[in-house]
Amino acid sequence: QWIYLNGEFVEKHDAKISVYDHGFLYGDGVFEGIRVYDGNVFRLKEHLDRLYDSAKSIMLVIPHTKEEMTDLVIKTLQRNKLRSAYIRLVISRGVGNLGLDPSSCAKPQIVIIAEELALFPKELYDSGLEIITVATRRNRPDVLSPKVKSLNYLNNVLVKIEASLAGVSEALMLNDQGYVAEGSADNVFIIKGKKILTPPGYIGALEGITRNAIMEIATELGYTVKEEPFTRHDVYVADEVFLTGTAAEVIAVVKVDGRVIGNGVPGKETQQLLEAFRHRVIEDGEK
Numbered sequence: 001q002w003i004y005l006n007g008e009f010v011e012k013h014d015a016k017i018s019v020y021d022h023g024f025l026y027g028d029g030v031f032e033g034i035r036v037y038d039g040n041v042f043r044l045k046e047h048l049d050r051l052y053d054s055a056k057s058i059m060l061v062i063p064h065t066k067e068e069m070t071d072l073v074i075k076t077l078q079r080n081k082l083r084s085a086y087i088r089l090v091i092s093r094g095v096g097n098l099g100l101d102p103s104s105c106a107k108p109q110i111v112i113i114a115e116e117l118a119l120f121p122k123e124l125y126d127s128g129l130e131i132i133t134v135a136t137r138r139n140r141p142d143v144l145s146p147k148v149k150s151l152n153y154l155n156n157v158l159v160k161i162e163a164s165l166a167g168v169s170e171a172l173m174l175n176d177q178g179y180v181a182e183g184s185a186d187n188v189f190i191i192k193g194k195k196i197l198t199p200p201g202y203i204g205a206l207e208g209i210t211r212n213a214i215m216e217i218a219t220e221l222g223y224t225v226k227e228e229p230f231t232r233h234d235v236y237v238a239d240e241v242f243l244t245g246t247a248a249e250v251i252a253v254v255k256v257d258g259r260v261i262g263n264g265v266p267g268k269e270t271q272q273l274l275e276a277f278r279h280r281v282i283e284d285g286e287k
């Protein structure tokens with residue numbers, strides 16, 4: 001496996017960065033997780049727009065144009081002879097001294113990893129997920145915007161820890177006011193009647209690329225899709241609940257904090273949206 005690292009391709013076991021890198025010392029950097037379906041990088045433009053916006057927000061200048069970055073992503077795939085893959089693109093502040101001030105970091109480090117996709121087991125899609133809500137809160141948007149996909153993922157890691165301590169594989173984070181924000185690395189949707197809701201960005205949700213694709217697809221299918229704040233109660237009494245993300249695509253939730261959602265099996269509408277999403281992915285590739 002070949003890793004793109006600061007201008008060259010190196011073997012996985014040689015792909016190393018300095019302990020003085022501020023990404024390592026302070027989580028100072030940004031990243032993207034991107035999916036490749038049969039040679040087509042799904043919504044690469046949207047991912048790069050988000051990456052560059054995240055970088056701009058934290059005053060990190062990426063030393064490549066988006067066109068060059070597109071090229072590097074494609075080259076990484078070709079080098080690894082991958083047609084279906086998961087890509088991790090990481091830009092860290094770079095090597096500096098031990099102080100927080102990023103001005104000691106001369107050059108951002110750029111890492112592109114392309115791996116064979118580790119798909120979630122099919123059983124999970126058939127049975128749906130049992131999840132909980134956890135004590136870890138999403139950071140306030142006025143402190144660090146949830147739109148910034150930064151290397152500071154401690155809240156998200158803590159969500160995963162709380163989930164696995166409770167014996168479930170995923171959990172929902174609330175924001176500081178108790179509104180539902182998102183999962184550890186996925187967005188949440190609820191369906192009530194013909195209305196589909198997902199929390200707006202200001203509540204503390206990342207504007208997921210999969211989330212946006214699903215909002216688009218659901219609107220085309222005739223649903224009323226709204227970005228609207230909701231509480232745990234709204235989740236408990238929803239007809240259907242599902243999560244979206246680059247790796248998970250669309251996955252049904254059948255139990256939340258012990259409350260059975262709908263009939264306790266993945267709902268019809270969620271299935272329909274997952275199918276439509278998988279079609280869209282193929283259509284996008286044919287364009």
Ligand code: PLP
Binds near residue numbers: 246
């Ligand atoms: N929320 C968080 C915190 C994430 O890290 C991710 C994953 O990127 C998502 C949501 C889902 O976003 P996307 O659909 O772009 O993968």
